[in-house]
Amino acid sequence: MTITIDKKKCDGCGLSKQPPCMKSCPGNLIYKEFSMKKAVLRCGADCWDCYCCVKVCPKEAIDVVLAYEISNRGAFLKPKALDSNTIEWVLQDKQGNSTSYRQSTQYLPLEQDAADETFTEIGEGI
Ligand code: SF4
Ligand code: SF4
Known part of the structure; x- marks a missing residue:
């Protein structure tokens, strides 16, 4: 799978030369096209679905691309940034x-048990 960047939602993070999506990608797959003021995915085939870029985008402009067999039937997985510390996946x-x-987007303090970091299911049938 890969991600897709919604050109209507992406504002290039204003004047930023290194928007969060670009900084967060471990594969250096995203760059900013300054003439368009938009983020661009270099090569979707190289994306390893870590979704760092999806989680950090303040405009919710990056979507997870699900396999055709799933998404063609109306299924989706979408992130919603609730605040700078929490993300909600629908x-x-x-x-x-x-x-x-809902999931924390922050690193846990070292003394905290990593087992505490679990997804919190908050509801069905939204
Ligand atoms: S973080 Fe989001 S809004 Fe900012 S440049 Fe990247 S895709 Fe666009
Ligand atoms: S999902 Fe991960 S590897 Fe793929 S473009 Fe986003 S940050 Fe890069």
Whole structure:
């Protein structure tokens, strides 16, 4: 799978020379096209689906591309940035049932048990 950048939602993060999506990609796959003031994905085939870029985009302009067999039937997985520390994922299946999960986007302090970092399911049928 890969990601897609919505050109209507992406504002290039204003004057930023290194928008968060670009900085966060471990594969250096995203760059800013300054003439268009938009982020561009260099090579979707090299994306390894870490979704760092999806999570950091303040405009929710980056979407997860699900496999055709799933997305063609109306399923999707979309992020929603609630604040700078929390992200909510909305997962909808092909029957239209949806579930939301909230997750911290911050590193845990070292003394905290890593097992505490789990998805929190917050509801169904949104
Ligand atoms: S972080 Fe989002 S809004 Fe900013 S340049 Fe990247 S895709 Fe566009
Ligand atoms: S999902 Fe990960 S590897 Fe793919 S473009 Fe985004 S940050 Fe880069």
